[in-house]
Amino acid sequence: MVKRQFPNPRDVFELMQFKRPTWNATDRRLAQALTIADLRTIAKRRTPKAAFDYTEGAAEGELSLARARQAFEDVEFHPSILRSVPVVDTSTTVLDGPSALPFGIAPTGFTRLMQTEGEIAGAGAAGAAGIPFTLSTLGTTSIENVKAANPTGRNWFQLYVMRRREISYDLVRRAEAAGFDTIFFTVDTPVAGARLRDKRNGFSIPPQLTPATVINAIPRPEWWINFLTTPKLEFASLSSTGGTVGELLDAAMDPTISFDDLDIIRSMWNGKIVVKGVQTIADARALADRGVDGIVLSNHGGRQLDRAPIPFHLLPDVAREVGRDLTVMIDTGIMNGADIVASIALGADFTLIGRAYLYGLMAGGRRGVDRTIEILRGEIERTMKLLEVATLDELGPQHVTQLTRLQPIRREVADAAERAAATPKPRGSRAGASSASASAKPAAAKAVAAAKPAAAKPAARRATPKA
Numbered sequence: 126m127v128k129r130q131f132p133n134p135r136d137v138f139e140l141m142q143f144k145r146p147t148w149n150a151t152d153r154r155l156a157q158a159l160t161i162a163d164l165r166t167i168a169k170r171r172t173p174k175a176a177f178d179y180t181e182g183a184a185e186g187e188l189s190l191a192r193a194r195q196a197f198e199d200v201e202f203h204p205s206i207l208r209s210v211p212v213v214d215t216s217t218t219v220l221d222g223p224s225a226l227p228f229g230i231a232p233t234g235f236t237r238l239m240q241t242e243g244e245i246a247g248a249g250a251a252g253a254a255g256i257p258f259t260l261s262t263l264g265t266t267s268i269e270n271v272k273a274a275n276p277t278g279r280n281w282f283q284l285y286v287m288r289r290r291e292i293s294y295d296l297v298r299r300a301e302a303a304g305f306d307t308i309f310f311t312v313d314t315p316v317a318g319a320r321l322r323d324k325r326n327g328f329s330i331p332p333q334l335t336p337a338t339v340i341n342a343i344p345r346p347e348w349w350i351n352f353l354t355t356p357k358l359e360f361a362s363l364s365s366t367g368g369t370v371g372e373l374l375d376a377a378m379d380p381t382i383s384f385d386d387l388d389i390i391r392s393m394w395n396g397k398i399v400v401k402g403v404q405t406i407a408d409a410r411a412l413a414d415r416g417v418d419g420i421v422l423s424n425h426g427g428r429q430l431d432r433a434p435i436p437f438h439l440l441p442d443v444a445r446e447v448g449r450d451l452t453v454m455i456d457t458g459i460m461n462g463a464d465i466v467a468s469i470a471l472g473a474d475f476t477l478i479g480r481a482y483l484y485g486l487m488a489g490g491r492r493g494v495d496r497t498i499e500i501l502r503g504e505i506e507r508t509m510k511l512l513e514v515a516t517l518d519e520l521g522p523q524h525v526t527q528l529t530r531l532q533p534i535r536r537e538v539a540d541a542a543e544r545a546a547a548t549p550k551p552r553g554s555r556a557g558a559s560s561a562s563a564s565a566k567p568a569a570a571k572a573v574a575a576a577k578p579a580a581a582k583p584a585a586r587r588a589t590p591k592a
């Protein structure tokens with residue numbers, strides 16, 4: 126029998142500690158977002174479909190992006206215990222400059238489409254948080270205005286080398302004059318990927334009003350008011366004459382760009398140069414041998430070649446191969462601070478966020494980007510504390526296993542090849558081979574060939590310890 130009593134008014138009063146209400150609707154919305162996925166939900170509600178899909182979408186079947194995210198989800202962490210870690214230090218040095226966190230904002234084109242504050246919000250938030258901001262060649266804010274929005278922080282410039290080379294060279298000169306310290310030379314865009322969502326939505330630049338867009342606009346008045354009452358939405362460095370971003374890219378990009386173009390840009394630029402969009406170990410090696418300062422393992426957020434290599438899977442091998450020679454960065458699929466911690470543990474020096482930043486921007490402009498950074502910072506700090514590491518340098522491959530759901534199936538093939546090799550061949554098989562065993566031979570040979578890189582894998586998981 127439970128003993129009951131009259132409620133004590135003082136106890137009841139103590140329970141009624143209501144929080145002071147947040148009157149600003151944007152702040153209230155953002156405070157409720159606990160993850161980047163929550164910011165995405167808000168962003169989707171507030172942004173017209175064509176703009177949201179342009180941001181969120183990837184190429185073709187969007188497999189590259191889905192796989193990249195899956196690879197981050199397939200991380201198993203191995204925490205240490207009893208290490209006494211009351212505080213963690215998330216700061217790092219990247220390309221000879223400071224960053225308060227191990228990530229920066231990736232270059233994104235047409236950013237004011239997502240929310241009218243665009244790059245000004247991104248650069249301002251990055252500056253306030255002490256992390257670098259990267260402006261795209263296809264940005265909607267000029268190099269000089271980004272500098273004004275982030276006057277004391279680090280600004281990086283992403284370069285597309287276009288058919289009309291002089292346009293690109295002029296941008297390099299302006300970035301240098303404005304004090305940007307690094308150029309990101311993007312190399313995964315010889316032509317545009319097939320962004321099918323844009324085609325299906327009839328999305329064009331500048332955006333056109335159709336009956337469907339008008340209907341879609343009704344529940345999203347703020348976006349439209351912003352769009353119609355702020356300076357015209359256009360590329361800051363390029364002129365466009367209608368069509369999708371893909372069509373514009375195809376018109377502007379030059380599929381014949383080569384290592385020679387890289388050398389020309391290097392000869393014009395006194396700052397650091399990073400090649401963005403590296404997707405093989407061989408290319409990483411070639412770039413290290415050429416003396417570039419850094420690379421970004423990236424498949425452009427899945428927006429170019431679909432079924433491209435998963436950057437997070439490439440990371441340990443690339444870090445081992447070139448980690449001592451240049452700065453290794455990674456992007457594509459980062460949605461959580463734990464993804465960033467795992468990347469650093471497996472040998473990345475730095476990471477970039479694309480959509481995570483844009484979801485924040487769409488959810489609440491500048492304050493939304495601040496919230497993105499705050500969420501990721503909290504996740505990084507918490508993950509480090511739970512792993513019991515006090516600094517990023519202490520993170521290492523011992524903290525992470527990449528689970529194998531999305532690994533190449535090479536290992537099984539290799540096992541089959543080893544078994545086949547271990548089985549004694551029947552006497553006289555060469556002369557009297559049946560058609561079945563004859564056809565098995567090339568298969569076994571292929572399997573052995575495939576087994577070679579796989580055999581190096583376990584060692585490859587151990588990323589290069591940073592000097």
Ligand SMILES: Cc1cc2nc3c(=O)[nH]c(=O)nc-3n(C[C@H](O)[C@H](O)[C@H](O)COP(=O)(O)O)c2cc1C
Nearest residue numbers: 180231232233234261311425426457458478479480
């Ligand atoms: C809307 C959008 C526009 C982008 N525009 C560019 C660009 O102009 N230049 C570039 O090098 N990368 C561009 N990217 C790729 C990003 O720099 C980055 O590689 C990618 O977003 C990382 O993947 P994540 O979005 O999953 O973080 C763009 C990405 C998005 C989502």
